[in-house]
Amino acid sequence: MANIKPLLKPLVFIAMLTPLLWLFWQWGLLFMGKTGALGANPIEASNRFLGDSALKLLLLTLMITPIRDITRWPAITRLRRMVGLFAFFYASVHLVSYFGMDLLFSIPALLKDIAKRTYITLGMTAFLLLIPLALTSTNAMIRRMGPKKWAQLHKLIYAIAFLAVLHYFFMTRGNQPGPWLHLGVLLILLGWRIAKWLPARRLLSMDTGPKMGK
Amino acid sequence: MIRVSKPWELSENQCTPEKLYLDRRQIIGSLGLSCGLVASGAIAKPPAPDLPLVAKTSKWSISDPATPEKLATSYNNFYEFGTDKSDPAKYAHALITRPWAITVEGEADKTGTFSVDDLIRPDELEERIYRLRCVEAWSMVIPWIGVPLRKILARFEPNSKARYVQFETRFEPEQMRGTRWPVLDWPYVEGLRMDEAMHDLTLMAVGMYGRHLPNQNGAPLRLIVPWKYGFKSIKSIVKIRFTANEPTNSWKKSAPREYGFYSNVNPKVDHPRWSQATERVIGGGSFSSLFNRRDTEMFNGYGEAVAQMYAGMNLKKNF
Numbered sequence: 416m417a418n419i420k421p422l423l424k425p426l427v428f429i430a431m432l433t434p435l436l437w438l439f440w441q442w443g444l445l446f447m448g449k450t451g452a453l454g455a456n457p458i459e460a461s462n463r464f465l466g467d468s469a470l471k472l473l474l475l476t477l478m479i480t481p482i483r484d485i486t487r488w489p490a491i492t493r494l495r496r497m498v499g500l501f502a503f504f505y506a507s508v509h510l511v512s513y514f515g516m517d518l519l520f521s522i523p524a525l526l527k528d529i530a531k532r533t534y535i536t537l538g539m540t541a542f543l544l545l546i547p548l549a550l551t552s553t554n555a556m557i558r559r560m561g562p563k564k565w566a567q568l569h570k571l572i573y574a575i576a577f578l579a580v581l582h583y584f585f586m587t588r589g590n591q592p593g594p595w596l597h598l599g600v601l602l603i604l605l606g607w608r609i610a611k612w613l614p615a616r617r618l619l620s621m622d623t624g625p626k627m628g629k
Numbered sequence: 630m631i632r633v634s635k636p637w638e639l640s641e642n643q644c645t646p647e648k649l650y651l652d653r654r655q656i657i658g659s660l661g662l663s664c665g666l667v668a669s670g671a672i673a674k675p676p677a678p679d680l681p682l683v684a685k686t687s688k689w690s691i692s693d694p695a696t697p698e699k700l701a702t703s704y705n706n707f708y709e710f711g712t713d714k715s716d717p718a719k720y721a722h723a724l725i726t727r728p729w730a731i732t733v734e735g736e737a738d739k740t741g742t743f744s745v746d747d748l749i750r751p752d753e754l755e756e757r758i759y760r761l762r763c764v765e766a767w768s769m770v771i772p773w774i775g776v777p778l779r780k781i782l783a784r785f786e787p788n789s790k791a792r793y794v795q796f797e798t799r800f801e802p803e804q805m806r807g808t809r810w811p812v813l814d815w816p817y818v819e820g821l822r823m824d825e826a827m828h829d830l831t832l833m834a835v836g837m838y839g840r841h842l843p844n845q846n847g848a849p850l851r852l853i854v855p856w857k858y859g860f861k862s863i864k865s866i867v868k869i870r871f872t873a874n875e876p877t878n879s880w881k882k883s884a885p886r887e888y889g890f891y892s893n894v895n896p897k898v899d900h901p902r903w904s905q906a907t908e909r910v911i912g913g914g915s916f917s918s919l920f921n922r923r924d925t926e927m928f929n930g931y932g933e934a935v936a937q938m939y940a941g942m943n944l945k946k947n948f
């Protein structure tokens with residue numbers, strides 16, 4: 416165990432970078448005049464792939480705590496910052512890909528979309544809320560803010576995850592299974608925390624409050 | 630407006646051939662029909678998609694270069710097989726397209742159940758190169774092969790009460806895996822006003838690129854209404870119903886704010902979730918053409934032929 420520990424972070428780093436490298440490879444194929452896995456509409460396919468990667472990484476960030484609880488392997492929490500930052504990274508590339516390839520870098524078109532289209536409004540809000548979390552994801556910032564305040568700020572991740580899933584709901588046409596699947600995973604991850612928090616609170620009220628029951 | 634053609638007769642082969650008799654369980658099981666209604670052609674094997682189809686060329690064809698066939702058959706919205714664009718090409722092979730029966734009902738004199746091979750007469754086939762404009766703001770240019778819908782509908786002798794015609798797609802969860810989840814209220818339905826249905830541009834297609842339709846493109850027969858968004862061009866049709874009142878259509882049922890009955894291509898009326906002013910041209914050829922968009926034309930460029938049908942109508946309200 417001891418000898419893979421130092422390798423863990425670099426390995427996860429490479430794994431998280433793989434989807435982007437694959438996407439670059441596909442665009443390389445297109446540049447050489449070949450149709451690759453991105454199909455007939457590579458711009459749409461890329462935007463969706465990047466957004467999907469960001470959302471999945473966001474959920475993976477929220478999965479770290481339950482995994483730690485189940486595996487009783489506290490070292491895994493050291494990966495959370497990296498996964499979270501990769502979620503922000505993919506969300507950024509998703510935004511740039513939409514702004515550049517769909518809107519051809521037109522700021523008026525972007526503002527119009529944000530104001531007019533619910534799914535863009537939701538996605539943009541989620542992205543803006545991610546920025547302070549990404550900026551404060553350093554040890555120095557935790558020290559400067561104090562761990563309590565820092566933890567409070569980073570509770571925003573729950574709202575962001577909901578906004579991201581809603582963005583997906585409002586983007587799809589018809590009643591598609593994909594958004595429901597992601598919502599289901601998110602609810603399980605939140606449910607895990609509530610299930611942990613409830614007994615803890617009951618214990619707390621037994622200690623401090625008047626005697627209840629037995 | 631309705632051109633009444635010669636009274637159409639059913640195939641002479643009304644008696645039950647042995648092969649059909651032997652296949653009766655399969656036919657009844659898959660179609661829910663009585664044998665007597667199915668003409669002999671219904672038991673023929675499905676034509677292989679690569680079988681060449683012979684067709685006359687049409688004056689309606691546009692001269693734009695056709696979208697590469699490989700793209701038109703791998704990038705499809707056919708939610709009955711999944712919501713990803715690549716799903717239909719992956720899963721539509723499960724659909725059995727022969728025998729294939731079409732039930733005709735409602736306000737017409739000659740209703741009943743007909744086999745696809747009896748409805749489509751080879752000598753009436755035409756090739757028409759149309760632009761297909763999807764509501765999702767992309768477009769393709771596709772050489773369809775089919776019969777003008779008016780020629781088929783006239784054979785059923787719609788009566789004077791028939792003001793609309795509704796179409797229904799096959800709904801078979803066993804073969805159409807996408808229908809196991811309620812993406813839409815299955816079966817998929819679409820409708821046209823009678824004058825739209827009888828317009829010479831409206832095609833009942835059975836082929837594309839000189840061959841039979843691949844399943845992912847709506848085999849064995851689908852509608853093509855080129856001046857309307859693609860979702861009006863309903864695929865794999867099993868029912869035609871003549872009605873007096875405006876029929877419902879699946880996308881309107883799903884999101885009435887976003888999709889209307891008419892759904893004419895209109896660059897000035899935006900979909901609530903995206904602009905309809907321009908469209909991405911699929912398969913332009915070069916790398917830089919991936920980023921090309923063209924201005925969407927009113928009625929998808931077919932305004933000269935169809936605009937008079939909507940004279941005096943508020944197209945913003947009747948989107």
